[in-house]
Amino acid sequence: MRRRLYAASIFALARLTAASAQVTSDCYRVEDVPTPAHIAPEVTAVAFGPDGRLYASFRRGYLYALDLETREWKKFASGFHTPMGILPGRPGEFFIAQLPELTRVVDADRDGRADLYETVCDAWGMSGNYHEFLYGPVRDPQGNFFLSLGLASGGADPRQPTRGALTVRGRAAKEPKEGRVNKTGHYSPVPYRGFVVRIAPDGTLTPFACGFRQPNGLAWNREGDLFATDNQGEWVGTSPLYHVVEGRFYGNPASLNWHPDFAERDVVDVPVEELARRRKMPAVQFPQNDMAGSVAQPLLDTTDGKFGPYAGQFLVAEWTYPRILRADLEKVWGEYQGACFILVEGNGLRSGNNRIAFAPDGRSLYTAQTSRIWGSAEGLQRITWTGKVPMDILRMRLTESGFELTFTKPVERATAADPAAYSLMHYYYLYHAQYGSPKTDVTPVKVTSVTVSDDGLRARLAVEGLVPGRVYELRPSGIRRAEGEALVTRLAAYTVNRLK
Structure with a gap:
């Protein structure tokens, strides 16, 4: 999933090291937390339990608890196969997403160590492919669990013994034809790879949505809607955040092996236009x-301002770069769309951020x-958060004539009212079998006028020719407060699926 991305990112990382951080360290301070001695620090997931302790899983199969006051680690459970998610339940109870199953672990005698391990569900396939990761879990108010299942890597074949039905369909066409899928890259040899699945309290699994590649994170918003991230690759032009709706298809063809509409069709022979x-x-x-x-994992900021001014937005872990991102969404004609920003970058933050x-x-934020x-x-x-509010773009929202920016602090009118302070362009990403996509049809967008609100907290940008189906990328410059503090935002991007 990431080898090509990592190799391609060396130059970008070098540029990042030389550049100034997005948000200064006097706003957000980054500190190392020592991990348990004598085990590799491969921390795959993190969560806080009802007891206030931090629980961290490690790739070699351990679950440890950290007392934040004493700074002492204690092993809580072990024996997991690449645990990728921790969901706290009642006191002493946790649900662990590991590769082969969703597991319930309980400290029944309350001595600080799990003594009960139960399989909640293992009703999906495993082909032995190294890339078949499991993401989540999250749970809805009715007690249903949701997991997302990654595809198998196209660089490796299934290895016996396998679990579940095994198919050779949906990988590569014997006779490629123009306009057809022809190949999937990452593939789905067993159920339900490339799906988000729902698991009832009794352990019954139901396929929920499909078309994902490596959906490395699930989260709810305040309205109770489910969201998932995915990773760039074949049929995924750039890393996205999806609103996950039951029964919908999200673009990667491989999982359609297990969709009833394609029971009699090999997806590699299906026209791309049909899937689009x-x-x-x-x-x-x-x-x-x-x-x-x-x-990686999206997480709704429910701190009501205790972590800064971004309450109600999604924070998003970023694996390749030393960054935490954020996303601010709105509904346009009943569908979610919105803007993304860099929240924290550098300042000692490492890459590899997987769970938050x-x-x-x-x-x-851990x-x-x-x-x-x-x-x-x-x-x-x-x-x-140190308590100091960064001078940042808080929100970027669509209007009928352009965009409205909301700032965390009042801007100086002379700098913010100048259209030249807003460099804007739009583009799209290709939907195709190649790994990722370049920015395509990159088009400069003229900002024709800017209206700054009386309180200095908002700027309405009128632009020429809004186009749906494009990412609008904004790079502001020269904007500051009257006191001289410069705007730290160097990049914002709004995904326009629909116009107002």
């Missing part, structure tokens, strides 16, 4: 490399970092 009509577009497309390389969790006080086999960083770090 069926495809549900991302709510957000993160500009590849400029912002994201491989996005807020501390109980809401002021700190990030679990793992490299797997792709050569990224490993460990555990804490990002703490």
